[in-house]
Amino acid sequence: MKVLAASLFITPFLTSFVLLGKVPASLVVTPELPTSTFHWSSAGKNPTLTEKEKYKGGIYAGYSDAELTPLLLQEAMDQWNNVRGSFLKFELKTETTEIGLNKSDNTNNIIVEKVPSASTAAYASPEKGDSSANITDCDVVINDTKVTVKSFLETVTHELGHCVGLGHPHTNYGAIMSYSRGGSSYRLSADDKAGVIYLYPDPNYVSEPPTELIGCGVIHGAKQFESAGLWLYAALCLPVFFGLYRRKSR
Numbered sequence: 429m430k431v432l433a434a435s436l437f438i439t440p441f442l443t444s445f446v447l448l449g450k451v452p453a454s455l456v457v458t459p460e461l462p463t464s465t466f467h468w469s470s471a472g473k474n475p476t477l478t479e480k481e482k483y484k485g486g487i488y489a490g491y492s493d494a495e496l497t498p499l500l501l502q503e504a505m506d507q508w509n510n511v512r513g514s515f516l517k518f519e520l521k522t523e524t525t526e527i528g529l530n531k532s533d534n535t536n537n538i539i540v541e542k543v544p545s546a547s548t549a550a551y552a553s554p555e556k557g558d559s560s561a562n563i564t565d566c567d568v569v570i571n572d573t574k575v576t577v578k579s580f581l582e583t584v585t586h587e588l589g590h591c592v593g594l595g596h597p598h599t600n601y602g603a604i605m606s607y608s609r610g611g612s613s614y615r616l617s618a619d620d621k622a623g624v625i626y627l628y629p630d631p632n633y634v635s636e637p638p639t640e641l642i643g644c645g646v647i648h649g650a651k652q653f654e655s656a657g658l659w660l661y662a663a664l665c666l667p668v669f670f671g672l673y674r675r676k677s678r
C-alpha cells in the first residue's frame with residue numbers, strides 16, 4: 429500500500445523524454461525570435477513516395493514527388509510547431525539552387541541522397557557550435573529510396589526531434605523519438621511534447637496550470653506542475669489504483 433501511495437506522488441513528475449547530452453542542448457531560438465529555418469532545394473533529389481492516396485483522404489494523390497515532398501516536410505515541422513507550451517517554430521525555406529551538407533555553416537539543410545547503410549531511413553546531425561548548450565547546425569539526410577508517405581512523415585518528424593535536442597527514450601515505444609516505433613502514427617506522443625516544452629518553454633504558458641492529463645502518469649509540461657494538477661491527477665487516477673489494488677488482493 430505504501431508503494432501505491434508513493435507512486436501517486438512520484439509519477440506526476442516523470443516524463444520519459446531523453447535529451448541529446450548531459451547538458452540540455454537546444455536550437456538557438458528565443459521566445460522573441462522563435463524561428464529555426466530549414467532549407468530544402470527544389471533542384472535536389474526527392475524521395476520516391478508511395479501510398480499518396482492514403483494521405484489526407486487522397487487529396488494529394490495526383491501530386492508529383494517534387495510537389496508533395498515540401499508539403500510533407502512542412503507537415504513534419506508542424507508536429508513540433510503545434511505544441512502548446514513550447515515557443516519553438518520551424519520554418520521551411522525552399523531554395524531553387526542545390527544545397528549540400530556542411531556541418532559548420534550554421535545552416536540547417538534537408539537533403540535526399542543515398543545513405544551508406546540500406547537500413548538507415550534518415551539521419552540528423554545536430555552540431556553543437558561554440559557552446560555545448562547550443563545546436564547551431566542541424567542537417568537532415570533522408571535516404572534516396574522508395575517510401576510510403578506515412579513512413580516518410582514519421583522519419584522526418586523523428587529526425588527533426590533530434591534537431592530539437594531530443595534523443596531516444598527507451599520506455600515509450602509510442603513516442604516519435606523512440607528507436608523502435610510501432611509505425612502507427614507520425615503524431616507526437618505526450619512524452620515528445622513534454623521534451624519540446626522542457627527545452628523551449630513558452631513564457632506565456634508557464635503560469636497556466638496543466639490542463640491536459642494523459643493516462644495516469646504523464647502531464648503535459650511537467651515543469652509547469654502546480655497543485656491543481658496534483659488534485660486532478662489524484663481524482664482521475666485514484667480509482668484506477670484502488671481498482672488494481674482490490675483486484676490484486678482478491
Ligand SMILES: [Zn+2]
Nearest residue numbers: 586587590596
Ligand atoms: Zn533517431
